[in-house]
Amino acid sequence: MSDVVSDGVVPARPRRVAPFIALAVALVLAALFVVLAGSSPAGDNQVQSFLIGRPAPRVVSTTLDDQPFDLSRRKGSWVVLNFFDPTCVPCVDEHPELITFDEQQSGIPDGAELYTIINRGSAESVQAFFDANGGEWPVVRDPDGGVSVDFGVAQVPETWIIDPNGVVRARYAGPITAERVAQDLQAFREGRA
Amino acid sequence: MPSPGWQRFKRGPGWILLGAVVVALMAIGLAQNSDVLSPEERIEAISKRLACPICDGESVFESRNNASESLRNEIRAQVDAGVASDDQIITFIEQRYGAQVLLVPRADGVDALVWILPVVALVCGVAGLAFAFRRWKRAGGDVPTDDDRALVAEARRAGLDDDPPTDRPTTADRSATTDAAESGEGDGDGS
Numbered sequence: 001m002s003d004v005v006s007d008g009v010v011p012a013r014p015r016r017v018a019p020f021i022a023l024a025v026a027l028v029l030a031a032l033f034v035v036l037a038g039s040s041p042a043g044d045n046q047v048q049s050f051l052i053g054r055p056a057p058r059v060v061s062t063t064l065d066d067q068p069f070d071l072s073r074r075k076g077s078w079v080v081l082n083f084f085d086p087t088c089v090p091c092v093d094e095h096p097e098l099i100t101f102d103e104q105q106s107g108i109p110d111g112a113e114l115y116t117i118i119n120r121g122s123a124e125s126v127q128a129f130f131d132a133n134g135g136e137w138p139v140v141r142d143p144d145g146g147v148s149v150d151f152g153v154a155q156v157p158e159t160w161i162i163d164p165n166g167v168v169r170a171r172y173a174g175p176i177t178a179e180r181v182a183q184d185l186q187a188f189r190e191g192r193a
Numbered sequence: 194m195p196s197p198g199w200q201r202f203k204r205g206p207g208w209i210l211l212g213a214v215v216v217a218l219m220a221i222g223l224a225q226n227s228d229v230l231s232p233e234e235r236i237e238a239i240s241k242r243l244a245c246p247i248c249d250g251e252s253v254f255e256s257r258n259n260a261s262e263s264l265r266n267e268i269r270a271q272v273d274a275g276v277a278s279d280d281q282i283i284t285f286i287e288q289r290y291g292a293q294v295l296l297v298p299r300a301d302g303v304d305a306l307v308w309i310l311p312v313v314a315l316v317c318g319v320a321g322l323a324f325a326f327r328r329w330k331r332a333g334g335d336v337p338t339d340d341d342r343a344l345v346a347e348a349r350r351a352g353l354d355d356d357p358p359t360d361r362p363t364t365a366d367r368s369a370t371t372d373a374a375e376s377g378e379g380d381g382d383g384s
Contacts, residue, residue: 035303050288085259120259145263146270152289154246154260 045174046184049152052171056162057150064123064139069115072166078112078185079162080105083153084139085120086129091157094175099134101178105185112161112185113137119145119156161185235272239279240265243286244296252296 051057059071059081071079082098084091098114105111114137118126126139142148151160151171159181161170169188172181230238237254243264245256253261253268264286271282287295298304337345 119263144266144270145259146267148260149263149267149286149289152286152291154290 045172045176047171047173049168049171051151051168054168055166056160056168057147059117059140059147059150061141061143061147064127064141067138069138069140071162074113074162075166076164078110078164078189080112080114080181080185081151081160081162082114082116083148083151083156083158083160084116084118084126085156086118086126087120088156090175092129092133094157095133095135097176097178101176101181102135102137104178104182110189115140117142117147119143119148161188163188232269232272235279236265236268239268239272239282242279242283242296244294246290246294253294 056071056079059069061069063069071081080101086092098116102114105114116135116137116139118139119142123141130139140147148154151158155173157175159172159176160168161181161184163169170184240254240261241252243253245251245253245258245261246264247258247260248256251261253264267286268282271277271285277285283295292299292304298307300308
């Protein structure tokens, strides 16, 4: 074989392979770009869920005041559920917004009912947090985490809007502002969203 | 010294025999896997297929945080209820938490890439290696010829007499040699 190409002629084969490799790499990069560009932006914390547009999961439990709570009996009013943990810093930071939201909603006709759902944290520590930081709305227990799992809540805080028909309408992962949730709620009420 | 018969066996029937043994072992493994599992084993198996939703690289089975504990409770409740199959329980959780909780991704949509890409990479790699081996074989091995040995012997003799040895190839020489080897005419560094 060594005498077939005798006078330093550079074989053409490597030159033909390289562009194809480059093309393959370019295609993979382009696909990656398309996938990343198509994903939802990180700024908006209203997130997708399988449950949006579907009936809300069953929530039957008790409140910290030992009153029974059954989400299906709240039909007829807008319900906002806030998943909360007193040891979570974003939850604590979010709390004043929830107070603003609750006060504002109780001042308007057809205002939403706000419920906090706690998984971790003893009843005493949560009660102490609400006593110290304010908040008049009911706190619902979720001792085995079943409500969190049914809603797919991995990380608190999360906030959910459920309409008077018991259908899930919105999900927010991370801290919310009173203004944002009130605006979205109003849009839902007026049938704009 | 292996006989020619043995060499032939290794090439043809040997591979077929090996394939048959592999298939048989896999069949036995699968058959053993399909035993009826106890509820505890089912919970363990399901939770090992799910990733902890808030941490990296841990399964729900081994993770100790709150979210994973809630998931384990849910799996236990559904297994104890005895209605849903393992796949149905996993689908239930996947619908709520998203596909990122699956430790073993599904093979459809964009997720299928995680299954396809390694195979593509393997095929490309093997093909590339085969291609390269063929070229190296054609270009001739690195076995020194008598001419090469004579050349080295001469260089050594010269090196003993005077330094620096003039026959040692410089960087420029070496790259020239590489070019020559690629064009198929190089057989040693003296040419």
